[in-house]
Amino acid sequence: MNKQTKVIVIVVILLVIAGAFLYPRLDFRKSNEGSSSSSGAAASSGLPVEVVEIKKRTLKNQLSVTGTILPNESVDLRPEVSGLVTKINFNEGEYVKKGTPLLYLNDDELQAQYQKLEYTQKLFESQENRQKQLLAREAISQEEYDIVLNQYNTTLSDLKLVEAQIQKTVVRAPFDGILGLRQVSEGSVIGVGDVIVRVVNMDPIKIEFSIPERYANLVKLGSAVYFSSESSPEEVEGTVYAYEPQIDAATRTLKLRAQSSNKEGKFLPGMFVKIRFVLDEINDALMVPSESVIPELQGYKVFVVDAEQKALERNVEIGTRTESEVQILSGLEEGDLVLATGVLQARTGTALEVTKIN
Structure with a gap:
């Protein structure tokens, strides 16, 4: 055996000894990391959700439509x-x-x-x-x-x-x-x-607009409307004073007119305006986000958080809808925590981790 071969053998022996010494330690660290990950997963096993606490409040049943400014009187x-x-x-x-x-x-x-x-x-x-x-x-x-x-x-x-x-x-x-x-x-x-x-009389002005026929029975003289234009984005209040006695058969809408003061002359006849029409007000209404309500064949349901921080299914009856919320007529009580996120993943008994309460 020459000198070079001896050196190679010695290096191999040293590497084998070092591997035997270090391998148990690496295996121990891996096992510790694995156990830590398992315990962390167990700690966060609940479905993270955001919830809404149900509170009674006044609901303004309103429509967002467009209309046109008319003069009080105008003649050629x-x-x-x-x-x-x-x-x-x-x-x-x-x-x-x-x-x-x-x-x-x-x-x-x-x-x-x-x-x-x-x-x-x-x-x-x-x-x-x-x-x-x-x-x-x-x-x-x-x-x-x-x-x-x-x-x-x-x-x-x-x-x-x-x-x-x-x-x-x-x-x-x-x-x-x-x-x-x-x-x-x-x-x-x-x-x-x-x-x-x-000759044009512009004080007061008239606001003409139409609403879908399904809301015709909710129209009352004296109802409030709030309108604004591109040149005057601040909302101004008006009052409904008249409406057509019949539904337009072509558009299936009901035409209404409201009146509002225009002493400063901000609004000119012919202007396009955005209108928020208040149909009625409901006191002590229970409202939930639209995404919380799940339609079913037999009606609607929502998920609430029970005392054990688990999901619980509730069948509900809905009422008025707004752009982002739905009125609940029955099935919920004030103070209930309703799921606003994670609705599709939740099932009755699913463990929950509440991340935010609105």
Whole structure:
């Protein structure tokens, strides 16, 4: 055996001795780690869940819909008679009171007719007075007096007719409101179909919207609505004052209108608004998250945490639904802990580890 071979043999012997010495220690550490892992798994063997503690509170049964802002009053002003525009008595965009003269049409011919009838009326009035005196002395017959009286009364009626025609040559504001853009000019001849200007009353405003027919029986006059627009995201309160007496057969919806103050002019007619319509309020309602309710063939169920921190199945009867919650009518009591997570994994008797209580 040469020297190199001896060295190799010695190194192998040393490695064997070192392995024999270290192997029991490694095996012992592995066994300790395995036992620690087993004990940790046993400690956390419960299903981790989040629960909700049931408390009585007021439930606002409400819908989220969209609607449109309408003016309180709006009209396109048109003349009642044709004629030449002699004077425009308003500025675009200004606020006017009811009865304010806005436009004048030429009434020269009507004024001449009115003046002529005034002279005729005075003549017949004096004749009627004389005939009345003569009739009192029986100097004339009743028939002669009646003829003069009829002429007098006819003239009075003609005067009222011409006066009414003269009034039609002045276009007045039909209500308080803001004027829009003028569509005519002085000197133009306009007809009864020509638009002069639009008048809009925007305080209060009306909010028109529709709800599904299944909620029609819950509608009450005076119900509150809350609405907002893109330009005014803060919610403003309104009140339902009227609704259609029938369901729209095409859309299966019921149309409603609400009213709200608009003194600052934030909302303009035609605006698109988001509406939160409160149908009714339920006191002492028990609410659970929608994900807690499991539908079954015979109804619905939820899981609660019992005294031993295990899952317990409860059959429940549900009521009103909101966007994220469901009302429980029976099957639960105030203070119950209902599973909000881990619902699909839970079974009756499943050990639970509650990680969060809402």
